[in-house]
Amino acid sequence: MKSQFALKLSSIQSSIARGNRALVLAAAVGAMSVVAAPAVQAQATKIxxxxxxxxxxxxxxxxxxxxxxxxxxxxxxxxxxxxxxxxxxxxxxxxxxxxxxxxxxxxxxxxxxxxxxxxxxxxxxxxxxxxxxxxxxxxxxxxxxxxxxxxxxxxxxxxxxxxxxxxxxxxxxxxxxxxxxxxxx
CATH class of the missing domain: 3.30.910.20 (Skp domain)
Known part of the structure; x- marks a missing residue:
């Protein structure tokens, strides 16, 4: 069974093949900001x-x-x-x-x-x-x-x-x- 990340990666690869490089790049940047944002917030959280x-x-x-x-x-x-x-x-x-x-x-x-x-x-x-x-x-x-x-x-x-x-x-x-x-x- 493929992980969600692998499924997104294969989806991105198929989009690249169709020529939507700008859209794929924007989606990748958006996905990375969603993944990276909690890590940045966790470092700044005072507990x-x-x-x-x-x-x-x-x-x-x-x-x-x-x-x-x-x-x-x-x-x-x-x-x-x-x-x-x-x-x-x-x-x-x-x-x-x-x-x-x-x-x-x-x-x-x-x-x-x-x-x-x-x-x-x-x-x-x-x-x-x-x-x-x-x-x-x-x-x-x-x-x-x-x-x-x-x-x-x-x-x-x-x-x-x-x-x-x-x-x-x-x-x-x-x-x-x-x-x-x-x-x-």
């Missing part, structure tokens, strides 16, 4: 990279938000730890007492342990959902501020393209430190 993960982990606003959220949820986390310890202690006591308990008492305590475990799991789930929701609220405002800083840096420094996710990045195009500085650290 930058920003690590969103690093901004959300290491910037001052991100660290402040993380501390604020941890402070808000500290009491609930302590309550969950206490409840987990209570469950563990009761389970150990049950294991020790089980051989001497009556059948009805053993079933009753197993049910109590199961209820306590269900309550703990439900509270952990609620805690995690509330924590994630709150974290997303805080970090979405940081992302908005970072996006504004990125746009400002791109305009000021003449970037044509800023990429936020990449497999590999050269340090010379990484502007994450500039964005973090614009965010206050």
């Amino acid at each position: 930058g990279f920003v690590s969103t993960e690093r901004i959300l982990r290491d910037s001052k606003p991100a660290k402040a938000a993380q501390s604020k959220i941890e402070g808000e949820f500290k009491r609930r986390d302590d309550e969950l730890q206490s409840l987990a310890n209570t469950l563990r202690n009761q389970a150990q006591k049950f294991d020790k007492d089980a051989p001497v308990l009556s059948e009805s008492e053993r079933v009753k305590r197993q049910r109590q342990l199961a209820d306590l475990d269900s309550d703990l799991q439900r509270k952990r789930r609620e805690f995690q959902e509330d924590f994630n929701r709150r974290r997303n609220e805080e970090f979405s405002s940081i992302v908005e501020k970072a996006d504004a800083a990125i746009k400002k840096i791109a305009e000021q420094q003449g970037y044509d393209l800023i990429i936020q996710d990449a497999v590999t990045v050269s340090p010379k195009v990484d502007i994450t430190d500039q964005v973090m500085k614009a965010l206050g650290g």
